[in-house]
Amino acid sequence: MADLLVQSGGQLVPLKDCFWVLTDTNGCAFGSTIGTSAVDEETAHRELTDRKRDRDRQTRQGWMVQLLTGEQWKQEAMPCFLGRCEHRKPAA
Template sequence: MAGFWIRIDPQGCVTGSVREDYIGALAEDAHREFTPRVADRRREAAEGWRHELVSPAEFDARAKPCLLRQCDHRSRGGRVVEDVQLGEVAS
């Protein structure tokens, strides 16, 4: 069974995921999927962003709470992404 690549910010909060069978087995490929520009990937690596391959069970334990905003990373100063309402797009 395929695992999941999870994207982890410097505070340890999972901010995204993608299936392994879509990306492949290399962390570099996962990072490229989330961050297409080389300069941005280098900056993120220096800042402490990580990409880890996890099993479905580990995804449920580690990633789901973060992705559902039920983790404790906010209380430790983690980055919070807020939803915003977009206006209507004219056709």
């Protein structure tokens, strides 16, 4: 079976090498799932947030689900999950 490919940054990347990531309005990652768990943002959002009312609230508040390559995930999402991102640091 052939890999499903997606375009990211002008390159074709296998979906299995990507991650769906749920981010708040500041860009801080709150959830992640492997790329093959969904074929679009709406399905990925359902995977990441069980209750419809919570998904609707997140959407209203400007949260986003985006597809990241493995390298993008390491740079953008992993620091959030490790508590090392700039998003959650208290204001001085």
